Amino acid sequence: MIAIVNYGVGNLKxxxxxxxxxxxxxxxxxxxxxxxxxxxxxxxVGAFPAAIKNLTDLKDVIVKAKVPVLGICLGMQLFAEVSEEGGINEGLKIIRGRVVKFPESVGKIPHMGWNVVKNEDHEIFEGIKDQYFYFVHSYYFKAEEGIIATTDYGIEFPSAVAKNNFIGVQFHPEKSGKVGLKLIENFVEICKQNP
Known part of the structure; x- marks a missing residue:
C-alpha cells in the first residue's frame, strides 16, 4: 500500500x-x-511556505521514513535545506541545496509544459531514457547532491534527485502520459523490493 500524503496541496486524485x-x-x-x-x-502543487507549515506535524514521520519516498514537484522541493519562495523557509533538510526562482533570463515563468528529462541510470527511470515529462513550476531545487536527471529551460536545472530512500522529481508523472505511468510503476516496484 502506498500512502499519498494529504497536506493541502493538489493532484491527489x-x-x-x-x-x-x-x-x-x-x-x-x-x-x-x-x-x-x-x-x-x-x-x-502550490507554495512552499504553506506546504511546509501544513507538514509540521508529519515532518518526523517523513524524514525518518525507512520506506521509499517519492516527492513530486513541490514535494521534491520540500527535500531541500531551504527555499527562497515567499522569504527564507526551512525545508526537510534531506538533500543539500536550496529552492530558488528561475531567473527572468529564461523567458516565460512559470516553466509550464513538456520538456526533456535527461536522466542517469537509476531504478526510478528503469525503461525510461531522456523522455518528455510535464512541468509546471516557477522555482527549482538547486540541489548540491543526488542529481539523477537534468532539464534545460534557459538554464540546466536538476529535474530529479535521489538520496538513500528519497527520490524527487520536479515534473508531474501523473500528468505525463504513458512515460509518467511507467515512472509510477517503477516507484511501486521499488517499494515492493524494499526489505
Whole structure:
C-alpha cells in the first residue's frame, strides 16, 4: 500500500488513480497510516511556505521514513535545506541545496509544459531514457547532491534527485502520459523490493 500524503496541496486524485494501476493507495495525513505504508508519495502543487507549515506535524514521520519516498514537484522541493519562495523557509533538510526562482533570463515563468528529462541510470527511470515529462513550476531545487536527471529551460536545472530512500522529481508523472505511468510503476516496484 502506498500512502499519498494529504497536506493541502493538489493532484491527489490523479496521483491516487495512477498509483492504483499498480498497487493499493490511500490519501492520508494520519501518521500511523503513513508509517504502515510500503511507500510514501509527497505530491505537490502550490507554495512552499504553506506546504511546509501544513507538514509540521508529519515532518518526523517523513524524514525518518525507512520506506521509499517519492516527492513530486513541490514535494521534491520540500527535500531541500531551504527555499527562497515567499522569504527564507526551512525545508526537510534531506538533500543539500536550496529552492530558488528561475531567473527572468529564461523567458516565460512559470516553466509550464513538456520538456526533456535527461536522466542517469537509476531504478526510478528503469525503461525510461531522456523522455518528455510535464512541468509546471516557477522555482527549482538547486540541489548540491543526488542529481539523477537534468532539464534545460534557459538554464540546466536538476529535474530529479535521489538520496538513500528519497527520490524527487520536479515534473508531474501523473500528468505525463504513458512515460509518467511507467515512472509510477517503477516507484511501486521499488517499494515492493524494499526489505
Amino acid at each position: 490523479s496521483i491516487k488513480k495512477a498509483v492504483e494501476k499498480f498497487d493499493r493507495a490511500v490519501v492520508t495525513r494520519d501518521a500511523e497510516e503513513i508509517k504502515a505504508a510500503d511507500g510514501i508519495i509527497l505530491p505537490g
